[in-house]
Amino acid sequence: MSLSHNPNLLQPRTPILNWIADMGSDISEEIRSRLCGTLAASTLPAILGSLNSIFITLLAYARIENPVLLWIAFFDLAFGIARAAATNINWVRVIAADLVVISGIGWATMIAATMVVVGFSNDTPMLIVVVASGLGSCAGIIARNYAAPRLALIQVILIDTSFKIPFCLNHPEFTPLIVIQGMGFIGIAVWIMRQQRETTVRAIAGQIESRTQSLLDPLTGLLNRRGLEERTQSMRQTSTTKALLYLDLDGFKQVNDRFGHGVGDEILRQAARRLSICLPNASICRMGGDEFIVLADCHSRQEAAVIGARIIQTISLPSVTSAGQAYVGVSIGISLFDPKTVDLERAMVEADEALYRAKRAGRGCALLHDPSNAEASKVPA
Structure with missing residues (x-):
């Protein structure tokens, strides 16, 4: 007992x-x-x-x-x-x-x-x-x-x-x-x-x-926004630096429009499984649509680069669906932060800014937010 x-x-x-x-x-x-x-x-x-x-x-x-x-x-x-x-x-x-x-x-x-x-x-x-x-x-x-x-x-x-x-x-x-x-x-x-x-x-x-169930996304079984917030609250006692990776699937809208929402859901579920296998110790959240957030322990920019490259490689593999093979990629914005001093909202804003620049840079890449510069720093994928 x-x-x-x-x-x-x-x-x-x-x-x-x-x-x-x-x-x-x-x-x-x-x-x-x-x-x-x-x-x-x-x-x-x-x-x-x-x-x-x-x-x-x-x-x-x-x-x-x-x-x-x-x-x-x-x-x-x-x-x-x-x-x-x-x-x-x-x-x-x-x-x-x-x-x-x-x-x-x-x-x-x-x-x-x-x-x-x-x-x-x-x-x-x-x-x-x-x-x-x-x-x-x-x-x-x-x-x-x-x-x-x-x-x-x-x-x-x-x-x-x-x-x-x-x-x-x-x-x-x-x-x-x-x-x-x-x-x-x-x-x-x-x-x-x-x-x-x-x-x-x-x-x-x-x-x-x-x-x-109130903390999980019903489609993928990943955390939802509320679940991510609760998980982040539990991290406030740790001194480990975290990487918040904001993911957006490239080409998902085209596949969804062409094959329908059923195939789109299959791709989202496959992406969720791949992320879970690729990063078993990370907290993974589906924000909605084709956007995901990953929270992982990360101590350096180089480690963030490795995580981003691993995700890009994993998601870019062909997805086998009921309509045949489909291809989607992923763009990533990354924010490194300390949960004890930086809240989730701020980290998400920083990662979202880096994601926006990743999209403008040609998609299929990961960009790291750099607080010392107005521009985000590109992470080699």
């Missing part, structure tokens, strides 16, 4: 705790991270639950006067403080996930301990209050901790069995019925948590799919 959705929550360091908090291997890392958010977001309910159980324990002490209940209340408070610290104090970040799991199990154990102590007393009204509170806690656990089913199941079993054990010892004739009822309760709890998890996973997967 990786509780990276919250910056204060990391993967549990203790193997047994990591196993308890495991969310399964049938989900993607992003879904896992989103599910972790349900645990991270349960801090307030957990603290409120701890305050409630402390109050119930102190109330039981006021009626029964068993000093064990004071120790239970003390440890319950300690677990509540640990849970709050796990998500609110930066210096405990390294063991934050361990504290979440330990405090969750510890809180359930204190509820169970209170039930056992009250269960062996003769205070029936207090027992009813404690049992009602415990069942309410089980409902909260099922509703909040279903993302980590083992953790939730351990908590539910601790609380559920704690009042059944003293009852069965005091009334052994009801033991078979209590066992059957307990097994049924656990089975229903597992079913509810499984249903909640599946529903949540489907909802998250749908959101991810919808978001992914």
Whole structure:
């Protein structure tokens, strides 16, 4: 499990705790991270639950006067403080996930301990209050901790069995019925948590799919303008110089007019595949029509020349379409920029200016924008 959705929550360091908090291997890392958010977001309910159980324990002490209940209340408070610290104090970040799991199990154990102590007393009204509170806690656990089913199941079993054990010892004739009822309760709890998890996973997967599709060009599968902007935002933390290459297919309009939009779409899809194969580590965007943008790591003008030449050579190969072979070329304008200091719009304007000059220079070439000159610098192809 990786509780990276919250910056204060990391993967549990203790193997047994990591196993308890495991969310399964049938989900993607992003879904896992989103599910972790349900645990991270349960801090307030957990603290409120701890305050409630402390109050119930102190109330039981006021009626029964068993000093064990004071120790239970003390440890319950300690677990509540640990849970709050796990998500609110930066210096405990390294063991934050361990504290979440330990405090969750510890809180359930204190509820169970209170039930056992009250269960062996003769205070029936207090027992009813404690049992009602415990069942309410089980409902909260099922509703909040279903993302980590083992953790939730351990908590539910601790609380559920704690009042059944003293009852069965005091009334052994009801033991078979209590066992059957307990097994049924656990089975229903597992079913509810499984249903909640599946529903949540489907909802998250749908959101991810919808978001992914909103960032992609439906024809080519490349990034669209919005996807490129988001990708650029993620680059702002890097110090690597980028090359923004503005591509325009030469001769595409003639082919599209002659053979129709269907063949034109085939050529665009082939161009997208070729770019993806040619530059596997680059971010590639279809801006619309026959215009593409490529964002690639680039440290020098010479490296930009190599990238431009590679693209020109790749795109200029004949395209096999349903109407036969078709030929298109490509003109390229290039801007070298630092994502930390230059925004995408400015880099695109510079590359577009270089592209315009590449078109005027006879097409089929790559020009590099040179900020020291009014004219762009030609990159040998």
